[in-house]
Amino acid sequence: MKMIFELLSDPVISRIIVRALIVGAAVSLSASVLGVTMVLRRMSMIGDGLAHAGFGALAAATLCGAGDLKTEVSIPIVMATALLLMWLSESGALGGDAAVAVISTGMMTAGVLIFSFTTGYTADMCSSLFGSASILTITDRDLWLSLLLAAAVAAFFLLFYAKIFSVTFDDVFSFASGINVWAYKLAVAALVAVTVVVGMKMIGSLMISALVVFPALTAMRLCRSFAGVLAVSGTVSVLGFLVGFAVSCVLSLPVGASVVAVDLVIFAVVCAISALRTAHKKRLARNAAV
Template identity: 55%
Template sequence: MMGLRQLLSDPYISGIIWRGLAVGGLVSLCAALLGVTLVLKRFAMIGDGLSHVGFGAVALSALLGLGGEFQMEFALPIVTVASFLLLHLTVKGKLKGDAAIAVISSSAMAVGVIIYHANGGMTADACNSLFGSASVITLSQKDLLISTLLSVTVMVLFMLLYHRIFSATFDPVFAAASGVAGAGYQAVIALLTSVTVVVGMKMMGAVMISALIIFPALTAMRLCKSFKGVVLTAAGVSLVCFVVGFIVACVAGLPTGPCVVVVNLVALLAASFMNKR
């Protein structure tokens, strides 16, 4: 086990670490902002469903012989389509929302696993896309670029549409009567969530990316009494938990995703405890 200082003293390794911190931090921020409205609208499991679809898509791209660097481009349109489908099913009420998500996510998962097996067994690739990269070494300059673009987009949209997002989340019927188009706004949230899931999946893994969406919002909801407070706290909590989890992972030589999730869990438990007192 190497100390953090030793790791950072190597320019090659420190480059990788800074890149991982930047990508993960930005994705954590987006996930937290989107998570607040998803959790409040009872769409929390959409992130989870989408990441499983992402896993299936990555498996498919491996089958088609696409290199690892094109996985994101391949998965993104598939996940986006799935997000619109999930929203449509949830809103139209053909299937109950949670059931619809379970159907889509376990199907995508099953197809993904079958593809990997038919394609030469569960390789390290399959493990990586399920549980996140064992190291952050696989993150590329392109990941950094996309996550920067994504987070700037999410933050700018969130600030500009803040009052509309609040109104549509708190009371969609009233918001619609005020001229806030629910469908358009939901489509934007679904699209941004898809991008967040696909970008974050590489680091966090398909089964754990939804934690980034759900945990910070839940933690913040236990601490704050206003929507603004919840949004700002969720963003802050998410960022801090990511950085702490990431450093622990680097120093202890553990995979990043699970460490970040465990730190988020500790924060949630602490917030629940403070709320109880």
């Protein structure tokens, strides 16, 4: 413990840690808020597919020699994949979820092949899949990208809150009211695409979709209103990240897996509590009936 405090007092190390904390919190917040609409609209698998596509996109960017700019190059590729996935799942071509499976495994395969042809199975590939083992690799550019992403997500939800609710709850009614439903669905998918790419470096592409799904599911069990679910999902996600990050530092575990494990524990606890509460209510009702 003492060693950790000594490390934290080092200005260089504390700067690295603060940078990682900001990137992680921004990504967690964006993923969890977008996750609420994704989960409710039954689009969780699209989020997962995009996360896998992110790995392929990163490999392609490396192949193109994007170097330090590979995150920026990956973003449009994943966004294009988001568009394709949305179109395939809405049009029913290839049968909805099968389309997601085809694209996500296809992009993963492309990624693995590209990596083995170019750099080989390196630390680079490992960190894209499982998240970085060390937070040293997070750059200032990652910091700015993640802040930009969080600002974009916040602005989207604040400016279009009423319409986002309407489209999420009932897209046919919204369409009939003259709302451009497609534009909203695409905006959500595009923002998820950016979240996936920005968050992949720290969390890893195999686990980043957990940040989209778990906090939203936890919040749905705790809250009765849409506004409440959004607020709780964001809070739970950022808290989960902070705890997971601390755990990973103390036990020297990978950040991504630690954060997802904490999210999973929170979800399990909330599920258990709500199951107990339901059972208790049933028992009370039965006793009242007798």
